[in-house]
Amino acid sequence: MNPKHTWMNGRVTPWEESLLHVGSDAVLRGASVFEGIRAYRSADGGDLLLFRLAEHWQRLFGGSLRVLRMRSRFSPDQLTAGVIELLKANEVRDDAHIRVVVYFDVLDGPARGEEDPTGAYMLAFPKPPNPKLESGVRSTISAWRRPTDNSISPRVKASANYLNSRVALLDANLKGFDIPVLLNERGKVSEGPGQNIFLVRDGVLVTPRVTDAILEGITRQTVIGIGAELGFPVEEREVDATELYVAQELFFAGTNMQVQPITEIDGYQLGGGRIGPITERIQRRYFELVRGAAPQAWLTSVHGAQVVA
Structure with missing residues (x-):
């Protein structure tokens, strides 16, 4: 409705x-x-x-x-x-x-x-809670590539950019997957169709750089801060496509999707098909922040009540 x-x-x-x-x-x-x-x-x-x-x-x-x-x-x-x-x-x-x-x-x-x-x-x-925040999503590496910075920059949140996202997402859905991962023109991991991506490798939180054809995500910034707060090393670097297959945990991060675990990618199961322990801790802290525990400057009251952590 x-x-x-x-x-x-x-x-x-x-x-x-x-x-x-x-x-x-x-x-x-x-x-x-x-x-x-x-x-x-x-x-x-x-x-x-x-x-x-x-x-x-x-x-x-x-x-x-x-x-x-x-x-x-x-x-x-x-x-x-x-x-x-x-x-x-x-x-x-x-x-x-x-x-x-x-x-x-x-x-x-x-x-x-x-x-x-x-x-x-x-x-x-x-926007009621999505049950897949617990159960996870099935992903795939898309054949569609993210646009380059000198064609139509993913850094710009332009509506026209999201036609690229639309075709990649539809292609993945028609093949039985939930959300795809797109590569950039160099064949390195970029992001999802409307969300950034994180890997966990040997206890280190890894995400592509802002120069890897990604949107400079606000949720991405928040997750990097949460990782540091929880004591996890964070690396922003180029990510090979096959690193997604050997990661211990994967998750998407975006305003709409929030902190969304990935439990399978191209048939490779992660964490026994369940949300990983580091992803779960980050997700839990994220929801604490957005519901009142964040710094006051991050929260704008709609109904005028005082924001109390």
Whole structure:
């Protein structure tokens, strides 16, 4: 069932009235950028907490909009107010996923960059716990490669980039897998279609570098911090494809997927088909943080309750 409302260009809008013009560059060329944001019900149940909102706005404004020479009509503070307004309008009290999109509207002639008209909209959906966070997912190394930095950079969270993700994910699903792993143009491990990847090898937490055709993930940053907090060495380095087959544990990390264990890849079972002990500890700490134990600067209250760890 669709939610009652979206937020479009400064106001809460009924779902049925949430329209983009067919002549907009967003429709014609997929010319838009976005952020996926999570809201979590606090541990005491008294509030809804937006996680690391400042980091999402920094990536949106300092990364995606900057590279594509886009100008947002709305400031980070205005977008924050819009997210909260939308969650309240849709009467969201439990875990939710919010999509914030800035798009190029109808152009008057050739593209001019920051002078071109833009708009913004938001969607907010309930996001109940996924049982696969416990049971794990089956993965495969995709034949589809991640785009290169000098073609259409994965560092930019542009909607058009995710056509690459769509074909890779659909291909994996049609072959009986849940989520694929994509390689970069050098044949090294990049990431999943919408999430970063981590390996555990001999007690060391390993993840590809930000220069390996990945999105610079906010959940990735959080997991690296959790690993250090829990005393696990962390390596950011190139990862060979076959390292995925010999790792003791694998997991995806992303705003939408959170900390998602991988229990099988291309027929190689990991950890007896169960979530690994290090992955489980990281996942547990992640959910503690998002539900109130994180630094206060990482948590934005939706319903105005004081954030208490």
